[in-house]
Amino acid sequence: MKITRSSSSNNAQYRMRTLTISVVLALAGCAPSNHSRVAESSNHTTQQFYGTDNPFVKEAVYFVMTDRFVDGDKTNNYPEQGGNLPSFDLPLYGDNGETANVGYLGGDLRGVLNNGQYISDMGFTAVWLTPVVDNPDQQFSGGEAIGFGGAFKDGGKSAYHGYWASNFYKIDEHYPSSDLDYKKYTSSMRDQHGLKTVFDVVANHGSPSFTMPVEQEKFGELYDENDQLVADHQNKPPEKLDPNNPLHQFYHTTADIMQLSNLDEDNAQLRDYLINSYLYWIEQGADAFRIDTIKHVPHHFWQEMAARVRALHPNFFMFAESYDYNANFIAQHTLAKNGGISVLDFPGQKAITDVFESSSSDFSDLLPYLHLTHGPYANPYELTTFYDNHDMPRMNASDTGFIDANNWLFTSRGIPVVYQGSEIGFMRGKAEHQGNRNYLGQANVELAKTHPIHDALAGIANVRKSTPALQNGLQANLEVKGDFASFYRVIQKGDIAQTALVLLNKSAKTHRFNISKFLDAGTWTEMRFKQDTQIIEQGESLIAQVPGHSVHVWVRDEKVINESLKAELARLMAFK
Secondary structure, three states: OOEEEOOOOOOOOOOOOOOOHHHHHHHOOOOOOOOOEOOOOOOOOOOOEOOOOOHHHHOOEEEEOHHHOOOOOHHHOOOOOOOOOOOEOOEEEOOOOOEEEOOEOOOOHHHHHHOHHHHHHOOOOEEEEOOOEEOOOOOOOOOOEOOOOOOOOOEOOOOOOOOOOOEEEEEOOOOOEOOEOHHHHHHHHHHHHOOEEEEEEOOOEEEEOEOOOOOOOOOOEEEOOOOOEEEEOOEOOHHHOOOOOHHHOOEOOOOOOOOEEEEOOOOHHHHHHHHHHHHHHHHOOOOEEEEOOHHHOOHHHHHHHHHHHHHHOOOOEEEEOOOOOOHHHHHHHHOHHHOOOEEEOHHHHHHHHHHHOOOOOOHHHHHHHHOOOOOOOOOHHHOEEOOOOOOOOOOOOOHHHHHHHHHHHOOOOOEEEEEOOHHHOOOOOOOHHHOOOOOOHHHHHHHHOOOHHHHHHHHHHHHHHOOHHHHHOEEEEEEEEOOEEEEEEEEEEOOEEEEEEEEEEOOOOOEEEEEOOOOOOEEEEEOOOOOOEEEEOOOOOEEEEEOOOEEEEEEEOOOOOOHHHHHHHHHHHOOO
């Protein structure tokens, strides 16, 4: 570690002075901050600054497509399952030798658990799995046949993705092992690797339910916790369902998404069925929910669901997919009157990919989606932020583009979510049925450990993991323009006080930052690389040379004293 003195206030060249290791330890410490304890914690009049006090905001989420991650147990693959409509290994072939697959490929809970340390070492603290509930065992014979690169077609697909539930209470046989059920998996991830589990829930639909030449087992059917049939579409189109038939009462009589059964959330018995299943999975160890297709289900369902869940599990965190790029539209789900459910930041996703897929882009294009003031969200700091997922083309960026995107994702507001394989730029630019969902596998996990994207991701993700200001601190922008961005993240709440100064460089060359605006005097320690320390006196600047495609995070573990910064933070507090 190296400690240097800043320059005088005229912002001339600053002089360097190496101190003895004992002085280093006394002034700065050699390790990341121990939660930045305020010495004067007894002073109850200290002004509070924070983005949110929701505890889940400290997490960073690694998104795993369960069947497509790693096959840790060959005994649960069932390659012969499905009979004349097999569900295992169903390749799609492109014109240029490219392949995708719409069958099961073997990923399971054991494969995730075996790589829990790999995920934790990258700096993640939670794992989101695609649904693990029971799904049909055959490929779907109805609908339009899927082909390479196709979309909104289900013919010939299996339920490898998990979103075609036939029993919301039962784990699918493809995922557990004889010695690893879901409850043991969640506890092992938590106890062995410090990883929480995000459970993926669906309320809008079950499985494909009509247009089959011959009715198929489990398709259009729902079973309860005792594995008893409670609903059956009976291969009838929605308009042919009989409201007086008890087996039809869980379904709307109008179609919604392709041939998927359209669950009727106005039916009280169905609401109980679904919500009780969600509560069951919490009992099995789920720490949070990701909600699928939330915009297809009316607000009253989510109001009831959120109230019932939080009555038993206060502050239980939920974030939802409302696949829409209109912030005003998706923000409605975050309001307390609609259940107070966070959302995946799709406007942010578009902005991030637009910027980091192009080397000629401008950082300022990221500013509008943040909504730090006058925004539509209940709290923008609680949004889950990402740049790609399983339903859209992978980000089509260079290695440095992925590195720059991750540096932004893990330092700006929100809860970062990274899709499996992005740590190596896996299948970049490919859509859902062009390879986006291809099997990752253990070989790629091992390859990732020496990949430059992985190394840079682990670096900044672990800084966020140890830096409270980057988790739930207010974001006060300095200059976000061209190839460079600088902003503060500040938390001052309870016995925690910390300011993080983030300096981002997405150009290829080293850039010299000279920061004086809002800068507090004191000891600033750089957390991303060598943990150099600068002692800043009143009126001086912090000067840092940030390499190309890199980030510095300078941290000061004291209360804010700069009156201009206090005023800016107070302004930001008023709008969050």
